[in-house]
Amino acid sequence: MAACDDTPDQRSDAGETTTPAPISSSANLAQGTLGTVHYSYDPATLTRAEVDLALPPQFEHTVFAIKFIPTSLAAKLGEDACSFGSMSDGHSCSANVEVGFALALLERPLADYTTALARATPAQGALESVSVNGHEGMSFVHQSAHTTTRYTFLPANGRTLLLADRFTDGIDTGREALEQVRASIQF
Numbered sequence: 001m002a003a004c005d006d007t008p009d010q011r012s013d014a015g016e017t018t019t020p021a022p023i024s025s026s027a028n029l030a031q032g033t034l035g036t037v038h039y040s041y042d043p044a045t046l047t048r049a050e051v052d053l054a055l056p057p058q059f060e061h062t063v064f065a066i067k068f069i070p071t072s073l074a075a076k077l078g079e080d081a082c083s084f085g086s087m088s089d090g091h092s093c094s095a096n097v098e099v100g101f102a103l104a105l106l107e108r109p110l111a112d113y114t115t116a117l118a119r120a121t122p123a124q125g126a127l128e129s130v131s132v133n134g135h136e137g138m139s140f141v142h143q144s145a146h147t148t149t150r151y152t153f154l155p156a157n158g159r160t161l162l163l164a165d166r167f168t169d170g171i172d173t174g175r176e177a178l179e180q181v182r183a184s185i186q187f
Helices: 110-119 175-184
Strands: 030-034 037-041 046-055 061-070 100-106 128-132 135-143 148-156 159-167
Touching: 030 100, 037 100, 037 175, 046 100, 046 159, 046 175, 061 159, 061 175, 100 175, 110 135, 110 148, 110 159, 128 148, 159 175
Parallel strands: none
Antiparallel strands: 030 037, 046 061, 061 100, 100 159, 128 135, 135 148, 148 159
C-alpha cells in the first residue's frame, strides 16, 4: 500500500470491534485534493492510500485513485484475510480489495462513460440517475463473491469523477467517516 498520508500512524489494536467510530470535529479533518476535486477526511479514523482502481465495465484497465480505508482494517493489510474473509491461494489482503471509499478523476467526459456502461448494462445491472452535491450523474452496483461496489460517475469540469464505495454486509467499521468524505467532496 502506498500511503500518501503524512500524519503519524494511528492504527488501533487488532481486537477492535466493528462499531463505527465517532466522527471527529471539523478541526481535526485533513484536507486533500485530486485534480480539481477537494475533500476532507478524519485521519484518526481513515487511512488514505493510493490504489489502482479497476475501471468498469470490463474491469480490464485501471486508473489512479485515492482510497479511504477504516484504520482498523488498514492495520491488517498484508495479512492473509481481508475484512470480508480469507484471500485465495496465498494472496494477502491489499488496499485495492479491502472495503472503503475511492475517488478517481477520469480523463474523458461523463457521456463517454455513460455510453460504455449503457452498452454493458445487462452485464452490470441497472444504471441509476444520481445527484451528488448538486452534480447529476449515474451509478450502478457491481457484486463480487465477497463484496459489493457502488460506482458513481459524475461530471467534473469536462472530465468525470468516479466514486467507488466498496462494502460488505456486516462490516460497518468507519461507515460514518467514509460518508463524511463523500459529503465533503467539492468540485
